[in-house]
Amino acid sequence: MSGKDRIEIFPSRMAQTIMKARLKGAQTGRNLLKKKSDALTLRFRQILKKIIETKMLMGEVMREAAFSLAEAKFTAGDFSTTVIQNVNKAQVKIRAKKDNVAGVTLPVFEHYHEGTDSYELTGLARGGEQLAKLKRNYAKAVELLVELASLQSSFPGLNVLLLISSQSWMREREKSSTG
16 A cells, blocks of 8 residues: 555544544445435436337337328318418427436426317318327327437436446545555
8 A cells, every 4th residue: 555545643532533434424425426326327227218118119109190190181181271270379288397316307398288179170071080090199199209308308417427426436436445
């Protein structure tokens, strides 16, 4: 052991008590960093798994939505002008919240419906069933897009914090093993 790793103190009971308190504080800090790192790692893996699942599901949902749009246009004709004329306010809105994971705040988005369906009578003459299916499929697609946006927005920040926390914990581990 080199001389620069030693702390020069006067050998007394008071100095021993102070050093024991410092050691206890360092061990507690190391344990807290490890717990934080473990919690962030767990959340990181959960988010990564959920992103992969959501992206796989997103392809299927978008394919169904595009096919239901083609079906609705075939049966009901061109209804785009009716939809464009009736738009006055968004029915689906997004709310931003914050989630706390081991002292780290992550952004979370959730969608909610506001108001009534202004297109409930669209397709009444023909193609009503296909239009209802179209609404359901695109509502599901919007729901998945909001979930995916929420996961992907918290992913980079969590990744950086995980690296910082892990590096801090590793430095503390190296110090305690050499000292």
